[in-house]
Amino acid sequence: METLRVLRQRIRSVRSTQKITRAMQMVAGAKLRRAQEELMRSRPYTERMTGIADRFFRARPEESHPLIAGTPEGDGQPAGLVLISSDTGLCGTYNERVALAALGFLRENPSARIVMIGRKGQRILARNGFKPVRTIGDWGGRVDFDRIQELAGWLETQFLSGEVGAWWVATTRFVNALKFQPVVERFLPLGGRPAAKAEGAGFPPLPEKLITEPDPQGVLEELLRRLTRGRFQQFVLEAFTSEHSARMLAMRGATDNASEMIETLTLVMNKARQAAITKELIEVVSGAQALQ
Amino acid sequence: MTDKSFRLEVLTPQGPVLSAETTAVTAPGGLGYLGILRNHAPMVSTLGPGRIVYRDPAGGMHQLINEAGGLLEVRDNEVTILADRVGSSDPGRRD
Numbered sequence: 001m002e003t004l005r006v007l008r009q010r011i012r013s014v015r016s017t018q019k020i021t022r023a024m025q026m027v028a029g030a031k032l033r034r035a036q037e038e039l040m041r042s043r044p045y046t047e048r049m050t051g052i053a054d055r056f057f058r059a060r061p062e063e064s065h066p067l068i069a070g071t072p073e074g075d076g077q078p079a080g081l082v083l084i085s086s087d088t089g090l091c092g093t094y095n096e097r098v099a100l101a102a103l104g105f106l107r108e109n110p111s112a113r114i115v116m117i118g119r120k121g122q123r124i125l126a127r128n129g130f131k132p133v134r135t136i137g138d139w140g141g142r143v144d145f146d147r148i149q150e151l152a153g154w155l156e157t158q159f160l161s162g163e164v165g166a167w168w169v170a171t172t173r174f175v176n177a178l179k180f181q182p183v184v185e186r187f188l189p190l191g192g193r194p195a196a197k198a199e200g201a202g203f204p205p206l207p208e209k210l211i212t213e214p215d216p217q218g219v220l221e222e223l224l225r226r227l228t229r230g231r232f233q234q235f236v237l238e239a240f241t242s243e244h245s246a247r248m249l250a251m252r253g254a255t256d257n258a259s260e261m262i263e264t265l266t267l268v269m270n271k272a273r274q275a276a277i278t279k280e281l282i283e284v285v286s287g288a289q290a291l292q
Numbered sequence: 293m294t295d296k297s298f299r300l301e302v303l304t305p306q307g308p309v310l311s312a313e314t315t316a317v318t319a320p321g322g323l324g325y326l327g328i329l330r331n332h333a334p335m336v337s338t339l340g341p342g343r344i345v346y347r348d349p350a351g352g353m354h355q356l357i358n359e360a361g362g363l364l365e366v367r368d369n370e371v372t373i374l375a376d377r378v379g380s381s382d383p384g385r386r387d
Binding site for chain 1: 301304322323326335336363367
């Protein structure tokens, strides 16, 4: 029967789609695990660095730097926004959500310079009439530390030369494998001395003197260079981990939907087959009766 | 742990590299090589590329290569080195 064959074909095609989505789910799962490990491994470094910065600023409260307070040239200059999205799709609402957060920021800062990481976000911004000054479309969710450093250095240069008044980053915070949160956070200037909020928070008393080599300004430069790069790397790592998590969830949803569809189609097919058998039986029986 | 030992930690953005008890550390500071023993005063220093040499409590010498810049902090008998890239090399070799 015609419909029976059509139904069988549909089930076959849904089944092969399911195989693909299941494979993609597993690939995303493996990538998620790796990204999560990278995120965890980088955490001790970031924590130590923040600790050193904290102690340094408490021992040397007089030291300041444009990376903390902003540059005089950058005053009144447009802000900049770095949007971290994915290069490939099939990751549910991941890109839409972070782009929505970015668009909210851009509505308030229409003259902002935009730097794009990821092709998908760029497409969404283009649809809304925003053009990036720089686009990176080939990271593919893989973390390359050298390229992250290079980009962070470029952002820092733009900021220090006063081209951009402040850098913001639209990224996605990784909460856990099932949950992630798009955010827009300020990247540069780093803002109020990191130690200010720690005052009187039960920290051990300051060392009365802190030796700095070669000199406080030299240490500060190195410290801030590391702080900015570390912070930026954290933004990227969080976003990429969230991306893999989003893709895994989307693909799991697709696989489940395919299972449901196969079930429904099988039911319909069984009914059709039963109907065909019944019809044939009636034909045979009524044919026999006609002969009597 | 002997009364002369202290902690040495080396970390890079890619992850922790080393966490060990040591009795003496030599590191390539921004102004030249720094020698650090137990009870060193609190200090923060920049690091340049070069050898990080440390002695374990049993007296064995070990060596890491700091391949780029870095930052070193001494505090409460704990030395923390934040480096960009660290390579290891044969511990006993001197060239």
